[in-house]
Amino acid sequence: MAVDEQVLYSVKNVKKHYPIKGGMLQRVKSHVKAVDGITLDIYRGETLGVVGESGCGKSTLGRTILGLESLTEGELVFNGNNISKYSPRQLKPFKKEMQMIFQDPYASLNPKQRIGDALEEAFIIHTNLPAEKRREKVIKLLNEVGLKEDHYERYPHEFSGGQRQRIGIARAISINPSFIVCDEPVSALDVSVQAQVIKLLKDLQEKHALTYLFVSHDLGVVRHLCNRVLVMYLGQMVELAPVNKLYENPTHPYTEALLSAIPRPAVGRKRERIRLTGDLPSPSNPPTGCPFHTRCPIAKDHCTTEKPAWRQMDDGHFIACHER
C-alpha cells in the first residue's frame, strides 16, 4: 500500500443534520446532529478507518462525502476541486471516481435482474462500449472478485452472503474509481467468509491504487486493514491517529474504553476493563460541553460546559479532550 501523503479528498467542517418533525403540522421540532463538524484530509492510497458506536454518524459521514446526502454545512474538496456546490451535471465525472460498498449489497440489487446485467449498467451509464465488450468487462470483473463466468446468468437470491458482497465489490470497482467508501462491508458475513473478503479488498487496493474510507464497528478488522483511524462519538471527532499509535496508545478516554471493551479471543490473560456506565445519549439532544461527559470516567466540572478543542498530541495524532 503506497500512501504518499498526497491529499485526495479534503473534508472541511462537514455537518449533516436531519430534521425531526412532529405534531399535527409536521413542523420541524429539532434536529438529529448525525454528523457535526468533521474535518479530515484523506490521503491517496490510504485506508482510513472510521469507528464508533451505533448511531454515532459513521454511515452518514460516508454518504455525505460521496455526495449522496446534501450538506448542512461545510466543504468537500476532491482532488483540488471544491465540489460542495456542484450541480448534478458537474458532479457526474466525480461520481465516477467515488463509489460505495454497502453492508448488505442484496438490498441494492434488483431481484429480477441477472447479476451480469446489473454489473453492465455502470458501463452503460459511464462508457459507450458496445454490448460485446461490456460483457467481456463484466466477466473479467467477476473473475477478479473470485466469481465465475456462469454467475453472469444468475439472480441475486442464488448467491450466498459472501458471494453477494463480492458482487457489491465488483460493482463498486467496475468503472475504475479512485475512492471507495466501504460501509461495514464484512459485518454481515461469517468470520471465515469475512476473512476472504478482507483479503480481496486488500488485493484490489494494491492492484488499482484505491483509497478507502472504511466504516466499521469491528476494531480487529480495522487494525488489520487501516492506516489511520478516526474515532467518532455523537457525530463528532474524538481521536484521529495512525493505526498502531491509536491501538497502542489510545489517549481519549472514549477510545480507551472502546479498546478495552473488545473481547479478546485468548484465554488466561485477565485484562482490566474500563467499565463505562450509562448508555449512549441521544444525538437529537446531545450533552453540552464534551459530548462524552455523561459516561466519561475522568470528567471534570468544566467538561459539562466547555467543548474541548481539537488539538494535535504528536505527529498525526489528534484528540478532543480537556484532560489528556
Add this chain to the structure above:
Amino acid sequence: MKDTVLEVTNLVTKFKSADGLLPAVRGASFSVKKGETLCIVGESGCGKSITALSIMGLLPSNGLITDGSITFNDQNLASMSPKKMQKLRGNDVSMIFQEPMTALNPVFTIGFQIREPLLIHQKLSKKQAHARGIELLKMVGIPSPAERMNQYPHELSGGMRQRVMIAIALSCNPSLLIADEPTTALDVTIQAQIIDLLNDLKEQLDMSMIMITHDMGVVAEIADRVIVMYAGEVIEEGRVEEIFENPQHPYTKGLLSSVPNVDDPDFELKPIAGSMPMLNEKISGCRFHPRCPYAFDKCFSESPKTFSVTDKQNVRCWLQEEVEQNGGRRASSL
C-alpha cells in the same frame, strides 16, 4: 455423575421441506455441569439455535427431533409432553433469544412483561410480582428501575432492552440459562457490560449456562467449556484453554485464524476457503472435506469417528487417528 445438569446424547433434529426431511442437527452430544458455562460456537447456519430450541421444546413447526435424548435433571425432555415442557420453561430452564428487539412485546410495559411469568409460574400476588420485578431490573443494572416498570420497550436503548430480557429470563431462578447470541447486536462497550453482568450473575446464582455465539472473543471471556459445531455436527469439544491453545480440528483452527487480532499489528489472516454448506447439499465422508486443506482419501468416503485428545477434549477428524497410531497425544504440528 450427579452434578450433570443437562446431558444431550446423539440429538438429531430435522426439518420438513420440499426435498424431504433435512437434518439441521446431526447427532450432537454434549453435557453441562452445575455452575458451568458451555459455549456453542460455529458460523451462521451450523445449527446452534436449532440445538438450543430443541432443548427448549420450541422448534419451529416444521422441525422435529427424530433421534437422541435430552436429559435435564433426570427427565427426558425429548419425549416430554408440551404441557410439562411449558412448566419446565417457566421454572427451571429459560432462554434469552437471538433477536432482543423482537423478543419484547412493543405494546406492553416492561413491568407487565416482567410480572407476567412471576404471576403465572411463581404464583406471586401482583404486588409481590411488582416488587420482585423492580428487584430483578436492579439486579441487571438498570438505573431507576421503578420508573422503567411503566415504560415501553421502544423507550429503552438496545442494551437496556437486552438487560430486561435477561431479567425476565432470570425471574424464575432457572438452574439452566440458555443465551442465544445475547450481545451480538450490541456495541462493544454495552456488550462488555452484559458479559460482565452474565458472569457476575452466574456466580451469584450458581446456575449453569449455555451461551451461543459466533464471536471467539466472547467465548474466551465467558466459557468454561466449548463445543464447536460445523454443518450440524459437533466437530470438537474441550475446555476453553484447550480450544484456544491447542485446537485440533482444521475447522477450529481456521476459525481462530479468520479473526484479526486487535493486539497484533502483524497478524496474518488465513481465511478458510468456501462457505458453510446448505442443508440440502449431499456431502460424503467428513462434512468439512470440501473446505479442508488437509483432506485425504479417507475423508471423502468415511465420516470421521470421535477421538479423544485429553480427558475433556474430543475431536472428529481422521487426522487424529494418525496421531493416535503414531504414539498419540503429540502436540499438533499442523
